[in-house]
Amino acid sequence: MKKQARVAIQGIKASFHEEAAFKFFGRDIQTIECDSFKRTCEHLEKGDADFVVMAIENSIAGSLLPNYTLIREYNFAVVGEVYLPIQLHLLALPGVKFEDVKTVTSHPIAIRQCVDFFDEFPHLKVVESVDTAACAKRIRDEQLTDTVAIANMLAAELYGLNVLERRIESNKKNFTRFLILQKEKSDLNKDINKASICFQVGNTAGALARVLNIFAENEVNLTKIQSMPVLGKRNEYYFYVDMEWKNLEKYENAIRRTLKFTVNFNIMGEYQKNDKV
Known part of the structure; x- marks a missing residue:
């Protein structure tokens, strides 16, 4: 008998997080209700959950910046994504x-x-x-x-x-993107065509542009760039970048070249693109 996946969500049953979990995993899961995003991470860290479903951006409200920090600090692996239309x-x-x-x-x-x-x-x-x-x-x-x-x-x-x-939301094209997190990186997903990475660059003219150009030269499409200040450091930022590609070899070449021009480089996850709303 297949063991049910234990999925930690922020909120209670029937929340949008549970709806996102159902869309990604199907309904045969055990939902773990949590009162905060930090609590979902604690469950995953302790082994009380197998996955976390975490909202990361909304097409109207923008990015959930504290969640980027949580993923980086806990060093969880992004193993998937799901887009959910928000119908209110x-x-x-x-x-x-x-x-x-x-x-x-x-x-x-x-x-x-x-x-x-x-x-x-x-x-x-x-x-x-x-x-x-x-x-x-x-x-x-x-x-x-x-x-x-x-x-x-x-x-x-x-x-x-x-x-x-029905449908009282003002914008009918509103959606939220959720990330699927796992404690350890998995090699099971062979059909990867998207990645989420994080890095820092030096505070010099053109430092970030040089890194971004490497991806452009290798035909890697950057779908999102988000900057976050490094706590306690003036003029220092983490850059969180989502990217997708058609040629895995070119993506891997871009990553190798990028390492020379970045510090604290981290591939947060490599997974299959799943942007159907």
Whole structure:
């Protein structure tokens, strides 16, 4: 009998992190609920989880910068990625009508992504909470008849709520990218065509451009560059770069050449591109 993968997520069941985990692994997994991203890393570090699913960027809110630091500090391996469309619905107890509603509750980012909807209903009191799914669960647990949650369809199914309004997000092309983390690097994934790396360069004119040109010369496409200050060091930065390629040999050549011009170079993970939304 195949052992269920233990996947640590930030949030509770039916959160967007669990939805992302289901999309990557399928539903036959054991979800480990965590109240913070750091806690997910602690579970993986101790061996209580096999994987972590961690949000790394949103097409509207941008990058989750502290998560880059967590991945680097724990030295976890990025073994995959998954893109999830963020579809937000207004959820209520069965029988509740929209005219009964006085309060809307959700995660602050989810609330900000629905501003156009709330502009039409200024009488609604908006209350921020730590997790979209937790808001839905609270409505079910406390049988709140004057409160609705903004959450996903998974939360509606799990907590037995009705959908009062579908797709209330302002931008219908909103998505979040999640990384799949493992404690150790794995050689099982042979069909790699994407990588996430981290490095520093000297504080001299053209130092970063020289490194980026090496990738360009080897036809390696840089899909993202993110800089983060080195804690306690003035004018020193970590550069986090995502890249993809068609020719593995050219990518490996680019990596070898790059080592000469960087310090604290780290391949955080090599994996298969998975950008279908």
